[in-house]
Amino acid sequence: MRGDVERTVFGRxxxxxxxxxxxxxxxxxxxxxxLTYGARLHSLVVPDRAGALANVVGGYASLAEYECDPHYMGATIGRFANRLRDGRFEIDGAVHRAAPNEGSKTLHGGPHGFDRAVWRFVRASASPHPTVVLAHTSPDGDQGFPGEVCVEVAFALRQGGRLSIEYAATTNASTIVNLTHHAYWNLHDADTSSDASDHRIMIPSDRYVPVDEDMLPTGERLSVEGSPFDFRTKRCIGDDIDDPNDRQIAIAHGYDHSWLIGEGARGLRNVALLESSRTGRRLEVWSDQSAIHLYSGNFLGEAGAGRKPMASRSLIALEAQNVPDAPNLPWAEDCILRPGETYRSTIIYQLGVAPDNADCADASSAR
Structure with a gap:
């Protein structure tokens, strides 16, 4: 089969x-x-077990809706994914503060992070597999972060339903970098508002990162054993998503947490599996990052002007990244990028079809 890359204007x-x-x-x-706006994955069309094609990632029909988007829909996230307490981080004894955009916290790079940037086209090719490369230059002081950072991202659609996203970044002054991709998934059909909490999920992790009332890490790393956070065996997201006895579930109104992956290990590895028993579609997420963050779409239903309405929990985000507030956690993986170094990270979304299995119980029965 011959691949192709089509280039059009999405909006102005x-x-x-x-x-x-x-x-x-x-x-x-x-x-x-x-899209060049935010280096966003706008759609991903794949077959189900019957061969029927559907889009499985959340997005909007118009640029105006993306401009109003508070959910980072399909966006590249940077300079620092997830939350920084009071926007604070330290490099070589010097304290820096990034611009706040969630109370006193800095979320996903600040008010004008990489998700709000217009990325430059670098190149595209149809062979050996359809690929597009985009770039962005974040100037010194952007959102309070030191150093100029130059980033490239390559999206490639490979054989067998594999989409790879490869990031590379350099800097001219020491700074912090933690990039991720914020795709939202519904393997039934992301263009509907069907509940995604009946998806089956597996996360091969023994420990997760609990959060406080500000959705920031408490500093602990807790065992998943016997908790709603144990996804070492594949089960439905909705099984414990409203567990009234779990404080972490209550704080986040569902899942909005990071799991530690391959602690101390390096290299590309399977960090999550997601399945729809309704359509048979299966997603494997592969990454070389130290954590996977699951957000169960708890607040997608909040009203917003200028964009299409969504239903809460109709989409699921799986974000491969360093842990939240990593610069302020002594046990977290180092996130400082220095001149002469290159930050690299890879995310692979492998789409396929799962074996037939019984549907999960209706998520409402667990609420």
């Missing part, structure tokens, strides 16, 4: 700036579309 801002869309097609019906 009021100042005339064009946002482009690149559609990567593998010749089998599978396709992925990428």
């Amino acid at each position: 801002f009021e100042n005339g700036t064009e946002i482009e869309k690149f559609v990567l097609s593998d010749g089998t019906g599978r396709s992925a579309s990428v």
Whole structure:
């Protein structure tokens, strides 16, 4: 099958700036579309067990909706994914503070993170597999972060339903970097508002990171044993998503937590598996990062002007990244990038079809 890359204009801002869309097609019906606004994954079309094609990632129909998006829908996240307490971090004894955008906290890089940037087109090719490469330069002091950071991201649609996302970043002054991709998933069909909490999930992790009332790490690393956070064996997300006896579930109104993956290990590894028994679609997430963050879409239903309505828990985010507030946790993986070094990270989304299994119990029965 012959792959292809189609380049079109997705929309324009009021100042005339064009946002482009690149559609990567593998010749089998599978396709992925990428926007230059926020280096976002706009759609990912794959077959179900009957061969029927559907989009499985959340997105919007118009640029205006993306401008109003508070959920980081399909976006590249940087400079620092997840939360920083009071925006504070220290490098070589010097204290820095990033711009706050969630109370006193800095979330996903600040008010104008990489998700709000217009990325530059670098190159595209159809062979050996459909690929597009985008770039962004974050100037010194951007959102309070030191140093100029130059980032490239390559999206490639490979054989057998594999979408790879590869990040590379350099800096001219020591800074912190923690990049991730914020795709939202519904393997039934992401263009509907069907409940995604009946998806089966597996996370091969013995420990997770509990949070306080501000959704920041307490500093502990707790065993998942006997808790709603034990996904070492595949089961439904909705089984314990409203457990009235679990304080962590109550704080987050569901799941909005990080699991530690391969502690001390390096290299690409399977960090999560997601399945729809309704359609048979299966997603494997592979990453070289130290954590996987599961957000169960608890607040997607909040009303917002200028964008299409969504239902709470109709989409699920799986974010491969360093742990939240890593610069302020003594046990977290180092996130400082220095001049002469290159930050690299890889995320692979492997889409396929799972064996037939019984549906999960209706999530409402567990509430």
